[in-house]
Structure formats: C-alpha cells, structure tokens
Amino acid sequence: MKEHLPASRTGKPPIYLDYNATTPVLDPVRRAIEESLDDFGNPSSTHAFGRRARERIASNRAEVALLLGCRPEEIVFTSGGSESNNLALTGVARRKGPGHIITCAGEHPAVLEVCAFLERGGWRVTRLAIDGRGHVDPAAVAEAIRADTILISVMHANNETGTVQPIAAIAHVARERGVLFHTDAAQSIGKIPAKVDELGVDLLSLAGHKLYAPKGCGALYVRTGVVIEPLIHGAGHEGGRRAGTEAVHQIAALGAACRMARTEGATDRLRTLRDRLHALLEQAIAGLTLNGHPIERLPNTLNVNFPGVDGGELLERARCVAASTGSACHSGETRLSPVLASMGVPPLLGCGAVRLSLGRPTTTEEIDDAAAALLRAHSELTR
Numbered sequence: 001m002k003e004h005l006p007a008s009r010t011g012k013p014p015i016y017l018d019y020n021a022t023t024p025v026l027d028p029v030r031r032a033i034e035e036s037l038d039d040f041g042n043p044s045s046t047h048a049f050g051r052r053a054r055e056r057i058a059s060n061r062a063e064v065a066l067l068l069g070c071r072p073e074e075i076v077f078t079s080g081g082s083e084s085n086n087l088a089l090t091g092v093a094r095r096k097g098p099g100h101i102i103t104c105a106g107e108h109p110a111v112l113e114v115c116a117f118l119e120r121g122g123w124r125v126t127r128l129a130i131d132g133r134g135h136v137d138p139a140a141v142a143e144a145i146r147a148d149t150i151l152i153s154v155m156h157a158n159n160e161t162g163t164v165q166p167i168a169a170i171a172h173v174a175r176e177r178g179v180l181f182h183t184d185a186a187q188s189i190g191k192i193p194a195k196v197d198e199l200g201v202d203l204l205s206l207a208g209h210k211l212y213a214p215k216g217c218g219a220l221y222v223r224t225g226v227v228i229e230p231l232i233h234g235a236g237h238e239g240g241r242r243a244g245t246e247a248v249h250q251i252a253a254l255g256a257a258c259r260m261a262r263t264e265g266a267t268d269r270l271r272t273l274r275d276r277l278h279a280l281l282e283q284a285i286a287g288l289t290l291n292g293h294p295i296e297r298l299p300n301t302l303n304v305n306f307p308g309v310d311g312g313e314l315l316e317r318a319r320c321v322a323a324s325t326g327s328a329c330h331s332g333e334t335r336l337s338p339v340l341a342s343m344g345v346p347p348l349l350g351c352g353a354v355r356l357s358l359g360r361p362t363t364t365e366e367i368d369d370a371a372a373a374l375l376r377a378h379s380e381l382t383r
Contacts, residue, residue, distance in 0.1 A: 012369070014320050014321070014322060015320055015321050015322065015366045015370045016322045016359070016361075016362075017321060017323045017356045017362070018323050018355075019300060019357045019358060019359035019362075020160075020162075020210070020298075020300075020324075020357035021324060021357070022209045022215065023209060023359055024212065024359075024361065025212060025253070026360065026361075028256050028257075028259075028260050029212055029214075029253050029256045029257050031256070032060075032252045032255065033214075035252070036056055036249045036253075039052045043246050044235070044245070053246075056248055057077075057248060057251050059255065060251050060252050060254065060255025061075050061077070061255070062255075063255035063258045063259045063262075064219050064254060064258045067190075067194075067259075067261055067262045068194065068204065068206075068221055069197055069198070070196050070197075070221055073224075073239065074221055074222055076219060076220045076221075076238045076239065076241045076242050077217070077218075077238060077246060077247075077251050078217075078219060078220055079218060080207045080208065080209065080216060080217065081110060081205050081206065081210070082110040084206065084207070084219065085111050085184055086110070086231060087228065087230075087231050087242065088153070088182045088205060088220055088222075088228070089101070089111065089118065089151065089153060090114060090117075090118065090231060091228025091229050091230065092150060092182070092203070092228055093118050093123055093150065095227055095229045096151075098123050098124075099123060099124070099148045099150035099151075100126065100146050100149040101118065101149070101151050101153065102125075102126045102141060102145065102151070102152045102153070103115055103125065103126070103127055103152070104127060104128040104129070104155075105127050105338070105342040106158055106163075106339045106342050107154070107155055108155060108184055108186070111153055111155065111184055112338075115127070124148075129342065130342050130343060132343050133163060133293040133296075134158050134161045134291075134292050134293060135165065136165060136166075138166055138169040138173055141154070141173050141174075142177070145177050149177070149179050150179070150180065151179065151180050151181075151182060152170065152174050152179055152180070152181045153182040154167065154181075155184040156183045156184065156185040156188040156194060156199070157188040157192070158187065158292070159187045160326060160337060161291045161293075161297070161303045161340075161343075161355075162297040162301025162303065162357075163292045163296065164192065164293070164297060164298065167183055167199045167200070171199060171200025174202075175200060181201050181202050181203070182201065182202065182204070182205070183201045183203075185204050185205060186206055186207040187210060187298065188298065189207075189211055189258075189261065190210070190212075190261035191270075191299060191300055192298065192299070196221055201221075202223045202226050203220060203221060203222055203223065203226065204220070204221040205219075205220055205221075208250070211257045211260075211261055212359075212360065213250075213254050213256070213257035216250055217247070217251065217253055217254045218254070222241065230243060267299045268299075270299045270358050270359075270360075271299035271300075273364065273367050274301070276364070276367055276368075277302055277358075277367045278290075278302050278304070280368070280371035280375075281304065281371055285378060287307035287308075288304055288305065288306060289304065289307075290302075290303070291304065291343065291345060291350075300359065301356075301357050302357070302358075303356070304353070304354060304356070305345070305349045305354075306353075306354060306378055307349070308378075309352050309378055309381045309382060311351065311352050313381060314352065314377050314378060314381060315354065315377075317377035317380055317381065318370075318373040318377040320369070320370075320373050321356075321374060323354055323355060323356050323357075324357075325353060325355070326340050326353030326354070336350040336353075340353060354374075356370070
C-alpha cells in the first residue's frame with residue numbers, strides 16, 4: 001500500500017483514514033505510559049523497585065490475556081507484529097527442523113518474507129491462492145498438508161481489503177491433521193472478536209500500534225504445550241522465549257490498549273460510518289467497485305476501485321484525506337499490490353484502488369467531508 005499525506009482543510013484538521021497503517025496513541029494509553037515510568041526498576045531485580053516493575057508487567061500481561069481469552073503465561077511480549085510473526089514461524093521451524101510450511105498469497109510481508117527466508121534455509125513452502133474476495137479455501141489447506149507439514153500460517157484479516165479468513169475452519173483442519181496453526185491478527189485485534197479458543201489457533205500475533213498503542217510493542221500468544229525456539233537468546237525472560245529486559249512502559253501501553261479494546265467496543269459505530277462512506281461514493285460514481293468480501297470484512301475497512309483514475313492522483317487532489325493506494329501507476333505501467341494481484345483484480349481497474357480505513361476518533365463529519373473531497377477529485381480527473 002502507498003500512503004498519501006493530507007494538506008489541512010480550511011479551518012479544519014485533515015482527515016485521517018489510514019488506521020490500518022497505524023493508529024494514534026489515545027489518552028488512556030498515554031496515561032498508562034506516564035504512570036509506568038515511575039516503575040523504573042529492573043523487573044528481574046528482587047528489591048522493591050524491581051518488584052513494582054514486575055507487578056506492572058504481570059497486570060498488563062493479564063490484560064492482553066483477557067482480550068484474547070487465554071492464560072497470562074501464554075503471552076510473550078515482543079516489539080510488534082513483525083517480531084511476533086518471525087518468532088512464531090522461525091521458532092516453530094527451528095524447533096521442529098526442516099519441513100513443510102503452508103501459507104497463502106495474500107499474507108503480509110512479515111509472514112511471506114519469513115517464509116522466503118526459511119525456504120532459503122531448506123524448508124519447503126506452499127503459498128495457497130486466494131479467491132477474488134481474498135479468501136483462502138479450508139479445503140485447499142487440507143489438500144496441501146503433507147506428512148512433513150509442520151506449520152500453517154494464515155492471517156485473521158487482511159490489512160488491505162479487510163477480508164476476514166475462515167480461521168476456525170482452517171484450525172479444525174490443522175487440528176485433525178496434527179499441524180500447528182499460526183494467525184497474524186495484527187489487523188483484527190480490537191476490531192472483531194479474536195478469542196484464541198474460538199479461533200482454534202496455536203499461535204497468534206498482535207501489534208500494539210494497530211490498536212492505539214505506540215509503535216514498538218506487541219505480543220505473541222503461544223498455546224500451552226507449544227515449544228518454540230527463541231529468536232533472541234540471553235537470560236530467561238518471557239518464560240525463556242524472548243530474552244531482554246522488559247520494556248515496562250511499552251508493555252503498560254499494550255495492556256491499556258487491550259483493556260480499552262475489551263471494554264469500549266466501537267465495532268457497530270465504525271461499520272455504520274464505513275457503510276455511509278461507501279454509499280456516498282457508490283451513489284455518485286458509476287462503476288465504483290469493492291475489493292474484498294462484502295460481508296466477511298473488518299468493520300472499519302473500505303477498499304474500492306475508483307474507475308477511470310489513478311488512485312495516487314486521486315489522493316493528491318483530495319489533499320485533505322490521508323489514505324493509501326493499492327497500486328503504483330507510472331509511465332503507462334500499473335503495478336498492483338501483491339494482495340490485489342493475487343485476487344485477480346484487473347490492472348486497469350486496480351490502478352484506481354484506494355484503501356480508506358476508519359478508527360475510533362473518526363466522526364460522521366469527517367466521513368461526509370472525505371466523501372465530498374474524493375468525489376470532487378474524481379470529477380476533476382474524469383471530466
């Protein structure tokens with residue numbers, strides 16, 4: 001995805017509709033960070049200062065566990081989604097030795113690039129196709145499993161289109177065949193339910209900056225009984241799974257963000273706003289098409305193809321809107337994002353792809369103003 005920065009609206013702040021890229025740090029999280037800075041002791045120390053830091057880590061580990069519906073000891077704190085994915089995939093691969101891994105073509109680079117790295121080291125990787133709505137077929141997963149398959153990794157929800165994968169169905173297949181199953185849930189956590197037992201996963205990655213915590217904090221859920229090889233070796237932090245003195249303020253931020261996601265649901269409001277934006281655009285632009293599943297999709301995500309224009313040029317004209325495009329169109333050549341290309345979106349159509357993703361601070365006024373700006377820009381480019 002290519003991001004486009006906004007210019008200020010006259011008398012109004014610019015409209016941020018790129019929450020799938022990253023989120024602002026909200027006040028409850030800021031307060032949690034500030035409060036945690038007083039607990040500066042090393043959590044491994046046995047004195048009072050260390051004990052206070054250790055207790056703060058424990059309370060926030062419990063918050064993450066409550067959101068996911070798991071045990072606190074099944075949570076490993078990391079620096080974010082990419083590290084969590086790396087720890088899950090390489091942790092399983094190195095523990096089990098060279099074997100076969102299954103993933104899908106629509107995954108985030110934080111999974112696909114890890115698979116490519118492992119492939120160079122002797123592991124075999126199957127990348128399953130996704131359909132025109134971005135779904136991977138559980139039956140295709142079952143067919144791809146071999147005697148030497150050690151891991152399946154399929155994301156919970158796609159960062160570009162918002163399509164939600166049939167994770168529980170895939171988990172059922174994995175469990176029947178005795179294969180570990182990992183899901184990258186960076187985009188879904190805080191937007192839709194993601195209880196690990198309901199999903200049926202063995203490993204799950206989350207990223208703090210996708211749910212209103214700062215960049216640099218994340219976690220990996222590791223089901224009890226699953227053993228992974230650490231990426232970072234040293235002292236026995238995080239149950240021996242991730243060495244390094246814990247960043248108490250980042251952990252406090254992630255815990256606060258997870259508590260907010262658990263207690264202050266915004267799903268229905270975001271879906272209503274997203275559908276309002278879609279309707280405003282669709283009513284005014286003939287030929288506007290949706291990328292992703294129309295129903296099984298994140299409530300905050302709208303990825304549409306604006307006909308007859310380049311998405312980048314559209315956002316350059318709609319300067320008050322911060323969003324991302326799904327292609328790069330230069331010198332007559334269109335390069336779709338790997339996700340849209342894997343879905344079979346025609347290059348000429350996908351050239352106009354724009355992802356508009358909403359967040360907790362998004363207002364109805366912003367939706368109406370964004371729609372007006374995008375419609376005006378499209379009209380200017382097509383007349």
